[in-house]
Amino acid sequence: MATILELYRIDYWKYRAEGNANIVLQYIGPHSRFRNTVLRLRKANRLDDSGTGLEGTNFGDDTMPMKNLTKESHFATEVIGLLLGQEFVEQLTAVALPPGFLSSLALAMEPSRPESRRQKGIDLAQSVGFLALDHTRFIKSSSGQSDFAVEIKPKWGFLTKSAFLRKDQDIKRRKCRFCMYQHQKIKTGQEYTLSKYCPIDLFSGIELLVQDAVNSLVDTPQNNLRLFVDGLQQPVSRESMTQCLSAPSKSTTTQLQEQQQKLKPQRMEGDDPVDYVKVDSGPVSLTDVLTKILIESPLLRRLGRLQQALDSLDVETVHQLYTYLVERDSVHLPEPTVEEFLETAEAFMGRTDMNAMMTEDQDTFESHNAAGLGFGPEDDLEELPKPLQLHFIREFLLSATLKDCSILITIQKDTSTAAVATPPNATSSSRLEVDAGSPEFHEACHQIKVKEEMFVYKITCIDLDPKKMTSVPMYLKKDRTIVNHYLATVGDREAACGAN
Numbered sequence: 001m002a003t004i005l006e007l008y009r010i011d012y013w014k015y016r017a018e019g020n021a022n023i024v025l026q027y028i029g030p031h032s033r034f035r036n037t038v039l040r041l042r043k044a045n046r047l048d049d050s051g052t053g054l055e056g057t058n059f060g061d062d063t064m065p066m067k068n069l070t071k072e073s074h075f076a077t078e079v080i081g082l083l084l085g086q087e088f089v090e091q092l093t094a095v096a097l098p099p100g101f102l103s104s105l106a107l108a109m110e111p112s113r114p115e116s117r118r119q120k121g122i123d124l125a126q127s128v129g130f131l132a133l134d135h136t137r138f139i140k141s142s143s144g145q146s147d148f149a150v151e152i153k154p155k156w157g158f159l160t161k162s163a164f165l166r167k168d169q170d171i172k173r174r175k176c177r178f179c180m181y182q183h184q185k186i187k188t189g190q191e192y193t194l195s196k197y198c199p200i201d202l203f204s205g206i207e208l209l210v211q212d213a214v215n216s217l218v219d220t221p222q223n224n225l226r227l228f229v230d231g232l233q234q235p236v237s238r239e240s241m242t243q244c245l246s247a248p249s250k251s252t253t254t255q256l257q258e259q260q261q262k263l264k265p266q267r268m269e270g271d272d273p274v275d276y277v278k279v280d281s282g283p284v285s286l287t288d289v290l291t292k293i294l295i296e297s298p299l300l301r302r303l304g305r306l307q308q309a310l311d312s313l314d315v316e317t318v319h320q321l322y323t324y325l326v327e328r329d330s331v332h333l334p335e336p337t338v339e340e341f342l343e344t345a346e347a348f349m350g351r352t353d354m355n356a357m358m359t360e361d362q363d364t365f366e367s368h369n370a371a372g373l374g375f376g377p378e379d380d381l382e383e384l385p386k387p388l389q390l391h392f393i394r395e396f397l398l399s400a401t402l403k404d405c406s407i408l409i410t411i412q413k414d415t416s417t418a419a420v421a422t423p424p425n426a427t428s429s430s431r432l433e434v435d436a437g438s439p440e441f442h443e444a445c446h447q448i449k450v451k452e453e454m455f456v457y458k459i460t461c462i463d464l465d466p467k468k469m470t471s472v473p474m475y476l477k478k479d480r481t482i483v484n485h486y487l488a489t490v491g492d493r494e495a496a497c498g499a500n
């Protein structure tokens with residue numbers, strides 16, 4: 001593990017963004033070799049919720065600390081890389097975190113954090129953080145061209161086809177998890193309006209539906225869409241998505257961003273969208289480019305099909321397997337190691353034709369997937385061998401990781417003379433090399449033509465954390481709460497997701 005002394009200064013780091021599990025800081029220090037890097041730190045629940053400040057406050061972790069603290073980076077690159085393809089998986093480099101540095105850093109970042117995220121803080125118990133490439137920018141930027149990045153949290157891209165589903169859970173075959181969850185979020189005050197977005201459309205591979213889904217994300221971004229221009233988060237609106245590619249030059253854009261940043265340093269969830277670049281509308285919008293990339297790249301299709309194939313049994317049946325194992329052994333099940341997750345992924349790939357999975361129509365894919373299980377609802381699942389029961393719980397956990405990840409798409413106008421589109425399997429790559437003991441990152445870039453204009457893009461999957469075996473009861477509880485609330489408030493009168 002790297003100990004990189006140049007990193008341990010508070011003023012070298014700036015708040016970038018955060019989700020529920022992690023917080024991301026951007027390097028702004030003087031060392032050019034870290035210019036394109038971010039630091040990812042785990043968050044934890046606060047033990048002290050008095051709200052009186054951080055000094056003297058302890059943070060507690062609601063999960064067991066990982067024995068092997070570099071497990072997370074190996075899990076992403078080895079296990080998820082095997083399933084999704086290494087080229088789509090974010091590279092992480094573990095770095096040691098001196099305790100004094102971490103607590104000072106947590107204190108310094110607090111004022112920049114949105115109120116809605118402060119129920120958790122930086123986990124002061126972690127001794128390891130992860131350096132990653134800043135995927136909101138390219139390693140090598142063309143002079144004068146801005147880098148645009150869109151982070152999409154696509155969530156569950158399928159309706160379950162589990163043959164094990166009980167009749168009273170039948171709604172899950174018609175309404176997707178995301179759309180049902182929206183109603184629960186309104187009830188608990190997490191959101192005030194329903195999202196227009198439905199993941200089934202985004203994952204459909206049908207251009208009109210994908211475009212609709214992207215527009216819906218722009219209209220109601222919640223925490224599912226973020227926009228960055230030259231590494232700075234910007235408000236999301238139809239105007240900003242339409243106009244940003246028409247910005248005249250990087251220097252102008254930067255000036256406008258700086259003015260905007262002074263007025264409004266960080267977009268908070270629920271803020272009104274603000275036009276930040278007032279320039280003439282151009283013919284190509286960022287939405288057009290995104291739609292084309294999402295259709296052309298194999299990543300979204302692969303992600304959606306893997307989510308579904310690894311969750312063939314649905315959480316109800318997975319929880320049943322979990323209960324058999326826990327009751328038989330009267331102990332908590334140990335968390336899978338990276339090696340065990342890897343074995344699970346390899347066994348899954350052994351029974352799945354991955355090439356066919358990518359090309360089959362939906363019905364064929366689903367029937368192959370069900371047949372590949374080797375057992376059905378007529379079988380007594382308690383009689384399945386213990387290793388097989390464990391295997392299917394672990395498959396479900398892999399699916400949970402893929403349901404919770406984000407996709408970062410970085411785009412730049414291509415002003416090179418060799419304006420010939422390169423398909424996603426033909427890549428050019430850039431490399432950021434740094435001193436020995438420091439990370440080395442590289443990125444795979446593609447060209448794409450949208451309405452006669454050429455663009456360069458890269459597409460990366462981030463936030464690929466391993467999920468915990470002990471979370472299975474929580475997953476079941478949450479699922480039932482969402483479904484019951486949906487049935488109680490909406491019922492089964494709406495059009496099925498993906499039916500339009």
Ligand SMILES: [Zn+2]
Binds near residue numbers: 176177178200498
């Ligand atoms: Zn839906």
